[in-house]
Amino acid sequence: MPLKNLELFLLIIEKGGLSAAGRELGLSPASVSERLAQLESFYGASLLNRTTRAIHLTDEGRVLAEGARRLLDQAEALHSSIRLGTQTVSGLIRLSAPQDLGRQYLEPILEQFMEEHPQVSIDLHLSDGYVDPVGQGIDFAVRYGALVDSSLHAKPLGENRRVVCAAPAYLKRHGTPLQPADLAEHECLVMRFGINLAREWTFSQHGHTQRILVRGRRVANDGALVRQWCLDGHGLCLKSVWDVRDDLRAGRLVELFKDYDLGRTALNIVYPASRAQPRRVSLLMERIAARLSADSAS
Known part of the structure; x- marks a missing residue:
């Protein structure tokens, strides 16, 4: 199954619909529907439940989404290590944090990290509500509270x-x-x-x-x-x-x-347990952990 179809599937989830994903890629709704149908035919399962207002992942779709993100991250890491060299840090990092903590503590860290790594881009989701890193395609989240989701790992910050x-x-x-x-x-x-x-x-x-x-x-x-x-x-x-x-x-x-x-x-960095972390993500996690742990001790 071409990786492009997996990328399209994840984009449909991120944008909340087939039409929105098609507009992002310059594809017609018919083309998007056809490629989604190819995926569902290939796996022999329905991946999305669609209504006039929203889409929802089936159980099989949720499993595929998690595996697709892991597979695409591994493919990108392989591409970077061969084409750009193992020391290059590049690509998109998606992270989430509470509103106040994100603005006061994370934004300065992200600013410096992006200056050091000009090929890195950041998608920061600030929310004081619950964010599901697996379901929403977040690489990691900085979060208050005890870890109750067994599908996540936690890195304590203080x-x-x-x-x-x-x-x-x-x-x-x-x-x-x-x-x-x-x-x-x-x-x-x-x-x-x-x-x-x-x-x-x-x-x-x-x-x-x-x-x-x-x-x-x-x-x-x-x-x-x-x-x-x-x-x-x-x-x-x-x-x-x-x-x-x-x-x-x-x-x-x-x-x-x-x-x-x-x-x-507790204050933790949480991230999907089963997802391979690209080097750019692990480096940023380590930077945030070091800075916030130091702040916690001061």
Whole structure:
């Protein structure tokens, strides 16, 4: 089966439809449908379920997508090692990260990496929601939380704790809450994760846990925007300490409830366990791991 048909299959998944993939390659819808039919005939299985609005991978399609990405990565690595030499770093790297962490920490690393390797291109997906590296064709993701997906490997970067903080200007106007129950009198900035609102903040101290339902007029699914609202004095926010570390050190934000534990999670690089990593991907992963691990220790 020609590799071009596998590339087209992955492009259909990435673009969300046959017509969009055809436009990307300058192919007619009929040509795309014909080449997809050749793939399905070759494997003797339906690879996509299509409706008028969306496409969905069948189980066989999901297996093929993962194998195709691995095969194409290996083919590209072979091409690069022979034609360009084993020391050349080139090609596209797809990665994902949370909004705030990506902007503050990863963007400077990516900028330097691309300056050092001018044949590398980057596709950075910033999202505070869940990203599936296997299903979405991501080479790796920087992610908070424990690894629960057995199809992924994890490279630990350090511990992450959560903090409640506010701008000095907000505290001057509204006073400083001393106990979690005091949050009932304060404006809180709320994160949205998909359809879920993170209005319940958990505080632990001496084995006792309190769950406080906070209120606030501002809700966003963008962690960087929530942090900016907090810096602007619009309310209190619950954030990863990674996101607000520089603000706390500079005095732009003040940490509250220091005697309480608001939760701790790991920060990891996660990547598909069964996918061969091209040299460009492994080098960038190593660079990010070294930088963030150093930041975690500082």
